[in-house]
Amino acid sequence: MNRATSDSEVLKVGIDLGTSRSSISAANGQRHMVQSYVGWPSDMVARKVLGRDVLVGAEALEHRPMLNLRRPLERGLIKEGSDQDEKAVRELVRRLLELAVPAGSSPALAIHAVVGVPAETLRVNRQNLRRILAGQVASTMIVSEPFAVAYGLDSLVHTMVIDIGAGTTDFCVLMGRFPTEDDQRTLSAAGDAVDRHLHGLIEERYTDASVSIHMVRAWKERHSFVGESAPVVVDVPVRGKPTRIDITEPMRRACESLLEPLRETMLDLIARVEPEYQSRIRNNVILTGGSGLIRGLGAELQRALGELGGGRVRVVKDPVFVGSDGGLSLARDADDEYWKRLSP
Numbered sequence: 001m002n003r004a005t006s007d008s009e010v011l012k013v014g015i016d017l018g019t020s021r022s023s024i025s026a027a028n029g030q031r032h033m034v035q036s037y038v039g040w041p042s043d044m045v046a047r048k049v050l051g052r053d054v055l056v057g058a059e060a061l062e063h064r065p066m067l068n069l070r071r072p073l074e075r076g077l078i079k080e081g082s083d084q085d086e087k088a089v090r091e092l093v094r095r096l097l098e099l100a101v102p103a104g105s106s107p108a109l110a111i112h113a114v115v116g117v118p119a120e121t122l123r124v125n126r127q128n129l130r131r132i133l134a135g136q137v138a139s140t141m142i143v144s145e146p147f148a149v150a151y152g153l154d155s156l157v158h159t160m161v162i163d164i165g166a167g168t169t170d171f172c173v174l175m176g177r178f179p180t181e182d183d184q185r186t187l188s189a190a191g192d193a194v195d196r197h198l199h200g201l202i203e204e205r206y207t208d209a210s211v212s213i214h215m216v217r218a219w220k221e222r223h224s225f226v227g228e229s230a231p232v233v234v235d236v237p238v239r240g241k242p243t244r245i246d247i248t249e250p251m252r253r254a255c256e257s258l259l260e261p262l263r264e265t266m267l268d269l270i271a272r273v274e275p276e277y278q279s280r281i282r283n284n285v286i287l288t289g290g291s292g293l294i295r296g297l298g299a300e301l302q303r304a305l306g307e308l309g310g311g312r313v314r315v316v317k318d319p320v321f322v323g324s325d326g327g328l329s330l331a332r333d334a335d336d337e338y339w340k341r342l343s344p
Contacts, residue, residue: 009106009108009109009110010109010110010111010112010138010339011026011027011028011100011101011105011109011110011111011112012026012027012111012112012113012114012328012331012332013025013026013027013097013100013111013112013113013114013137013324013327013328013331014026014113014114014115014116014148014152014323014324014325014326014327014328014329014330014331015093015096015113015114015115015116015324015327016115016116016145016148016321016323016324016327017036017073017089017092017093017115017116017117017129018036018073018165018166018167018323019036019071019073019074019075019165019166019167019168019191019192020035020036020071020165020166020167020191020192020290021033021034021035021036021166021290021320022034022035022036022073022092022096023096023320023321023323023324024096024097024099024100024324025321025324025325025327025328026100026101026328027328027331027332028100028101028102030099030100030101031321031324031325032096032099032100033320033321034056034057034058034092034095034096034099035057035058035060035061036071036072036073036092037056037057037058037060037061037064037069037070037071038054038055038056038060038069038070038072038087038088038091038092039054039055039056039060039063039064039066039067039068039069039070040053040054040055040067040068041053041066041067041068042066042067042068046066046067049066050063050066054091055067056091056092056095057095061214068084070084070085070088072084072085072086072088072089072092073089073167074167075118075167075168075186075188078125078128078129078132086128086132089129089132090132090135090136093132093133093136094136097111097136097137110138110139111136111137111138111139112137112138112139112141112331112334112339112342113133113137113139113140113141113327113331114140114141114142114143114148114327114328114330114331114334115129115133115140115141115142115143115327116143116144116145116147116148116149116323116324116326116327117129117142117143117144117145118144118145118167118168118170118186119144119145119146119147119168119170119171119172119179119184119185119186126142129142130142138339139339139340139342140342141330141331141334141342143327143330144170144172144179144184145163145165145170145323146161146162146163146170146171146172146184146288147161147172147174147178147179147326148323148324148326148327148330149161149163149286149288149316149322149323149326150172150174150286150326151326151327151329151330152322152323152325152326152327152328152329153286153316153322153326155174155284155286156174156176157174157175157176158174158175158176158277158280158281158284159173159174159281159284159285159286160172160173160174160266160269160270160281160284160285160286161174161285161286161288162262162266162285162286162287162288162289162292162301163288163289163292163323164190164191164258164262164287164288164289164290164291164292164294165190165191165289165290165291166190166191166192166290166291167188167190167191167192168186168187168188168190169186169187169188169189169190169258169261169262169265169289169291170184170185170186170187171184171185171186171187171265171266171269172184173269173270173273173281175273175277182272183269185265185269187261187262187265189257189258189261189262190258190289190291191217191220191289191290191291193257193258194220194224194254194255194257194258194291195213195216195217195220195254196213197253197254197257198216198219198220198247198250198251198254198255199211199213199216201250201253201254202216202245202247202250205250206236206238206245208238208239209236209237209238209243209245210236210237210238210240211236215234215236219232219234219247219251220251220254220255221290223247223251224251224255224291224293224294224295225251225252225255225294225295225296226252226255226256226258226259226294226295226296226297226300227252227295227296227299227300228296229248229251229252229295231246231248232246232247232248232251233245233246233247233248234247255294255297258291258294258297259297259300262301263300263301263304266285266301266304266305267304267305267307267308270282270308271308278308279309279311281311282305282308282309282310282311282312283310283311283312284312284314285301285302285305285311285312285313285314286313286314286316287301287313287314287315287316288315288316288319288322288323289319290319292315292316292319293315293317293319297315298313298314298315299313301313
């Protein structure tokens with residue numbers, strides 16, 4: 001869409017496309033979160049039962065036995081070489097926009113979107129995402145997820161953001177400008193890795209228990225911790241019989257598997273900053289993302305800063321919209337000329 005648009009015809013939005021959850025924040029006040037699952041009926045019977053051609057979000061997850069289910073954002077990126085996953089991302093974005101854009105809006109409405117992606121997204125993936133969004137938004141600005149978080153929190157100077165999502169953990173050092181590649185790092189040690197580790201540990205300990213990755217993910221979201229905790233006891237079928245099992249130690253081991261890669265990367269990035277600014281960044285570390293809420297994790301990372309002389313880690317308590325809100329703030333601050341340059 002190359003034509004100029006008046007303010008009344010433009011809707012600015014921030015979108016955070018996540019491996020597990022995606023969110024949108026719009027200038028009209030709408031904020032919505034959708035689980036990043038898309039499914040199509042697996043056969044004609046499923047199509048008859050469901051009465052729809054595609055399901056998105058929690059509905060798709062709930063009805064997964066009847067669906068060809070896709071979780072299309074692997075490590076926060078569209079899986080390469082998969083037409084079905086590209087279709088799933090389109091459906092996911094379409095659903096977010098349906099929720100944010102009022103029914104009956106003018107066909108002339110132009111959507112200007114800031115989209116958050118993992119910190120080290122390759123250029124080809126950015127191009128893929130632009131192509132997929134092209135039919136749904138007028139202009140797209142793609143930024144790193146931790147930068148969007150920092151922008152929304154107005155923490156753009158002498159700050160480190162650690163964003164632990166499902167697919168990736170993203171680090172970004174903010175020095176009052178757009179971050180460079182050297183300021184950012186992406187690790188695969190994140191929520192999904194914890195889920196897989198926990199699943200394996202439970203299966204190893206309770207060989208007759210029937211446990212799915214979806215059950216494990218739900219337990220982690222309710223009970224995850226590092227350090228000390230009250231016992232974590234859950235109900236599972238063991239040879240078909242509901243049975244209570246203790247997963248305290250597997251939960252601890254799985255969650256603490258994040259500690260060393262996070263500690264090492266955090267300290268390395270700080271050490272690479274010009275020396276006169278390092279103490280400021282050590283005292284302004286922001287931990288966000290769904291897995292950033294693991295109990296005790298912020299305190300353990302703050303303790304690790306003692307190796308460099310001490311510091312402070314602040315945990316974002318409600319991370320669901322922090323990335324999309326930051327994207328919206330950036331979308332609002334970008335002037336019309338900037339958006340025109342981004343239009344296809």
